[in-house]
Amino acid sequence: MKKFEAKCLEEAYELATNEFNCSITDLNIDIIQQSSKGFLGIGKKSAIIMAEQKRDCRREFRRRDTKYRKNSINIEDVSKKIAENCNNENSRECAKTKCKMESIKATPKIKEKDAIFDNFYTEARERIDEKCAKIFVKKEGDEIIKEIKRDVNNLFLGTCFVLEEIKVEFYDAETIYIEFSGDDSALLIGKEGYRYKALSYILFNWINEKYGLMLRLEIAEFLKNQEEAIHNYLLPVIETINETGSYKTKPLDGILVHIALKRLREEFPDKYVAVKTNQRGDKYVLVNEYRTKQQ
Template structure:
């Protein structure tokens, strides 16, 4: 009995199979620890099992080793005759198959049916079942609170509402809500990414996530920074912001695009990988 450890059960099974040089179905396996991804990086566990070859399989392997070198009476002439007969049968079968090729008319009908079925599937895929706004809010609120109810954090009931016609607003508050995103909000982006992928894929909406007023404070800070920036742009017509991290660059981008709808406003990356917002006239940069 040997012990194996890996990130997933699939990987640990493969390790055991390679170690004993046999199929996984030929092993007796006992799972010591189930793998777990944890929550936001906490409580992560690997898969641990113990394994050994089944007794019956060991006997079969031993029997195979004892008999694999025994010679049997083989008549070379009989073998040659069987090979020749097999080749003849293959040729006959090939000729029969080539005579059954559909006519041009038959093939055209097949293609017509194929494209007709595809067009029908595409039309069905275009049908979108739109839910009532209140129904969407109720459903998202129920699911998101269920997702976070068993965490170790003490948070209030998560609020869900529409921010605008295309965006859902999700707000976390409570004693430990700030701990969800960590110091200086370094986990905010990860949490936002997880919730956005779920909401956008299932309901087709964008996401505005607020956690313990983190987004509000970030917006106030960047708006204060942009006051002299906007004045400079009005005077010179162009500006490049300082390097901005995480959500700040997106807040700055949105604010400057609102302020200068007729200018070129875009996120750029410098040689160090830092992101900044460039405001310019519509010309090559």
């Protein structure tokens, strides 16, 4: 019997099973000493056991070991048996595999990488060109007006607003004019024109994306009144620009800045006219002379 000592009985049992390489049920165990924690480390004792393997387990282990040694595996014999089985039982599968290998060898060689990339980008360009040609095919003006008028009226058909039939026509060759009128049309403007801005943004993105056209939106003469107000504001501004050559407008909100930009560009086509933003996020229109580089 062998002696095993550990902090507790469980660890002592584990040492014994590892030593004899068997289960704890295959051991004869005598407990010599129980483990004890003591008091504050005083009187602490470890667990001590004596263990040996049962005789029946020894015989069984020896028989298994002897049998394993007699029937040792020969790798060469196994390889021969596998080859015979492949030739006899799996001949069809082997034939299929051989055919696949021959077909792979018969395939033409892969082109060089440069040729592959050239063909890929050439085909990609052709597909993109065909797609773009389909997208940008211009429709007849009457057909465009008919489609936009139908879709816009259907959009507001189920709303709670009381509106007349929405007017849709060409303002110029590149701009669609849409006008909302009716008892509740003014409600589409919103406080400080926030609804007008949102609706203008939605309609513009749709019309510009689908037809490649600009938008002029009128709701209950809101745009007309805004244009009159900004034009009255710009009268003294234009005089000042003629005298001094430059000017910066007051902060303008929403549609006003675009109206002012258009008006000033029409008045001063040879000057630099652009929308700028200050540190607070306010937008204004700046008019100045073009800065040319001195040679």
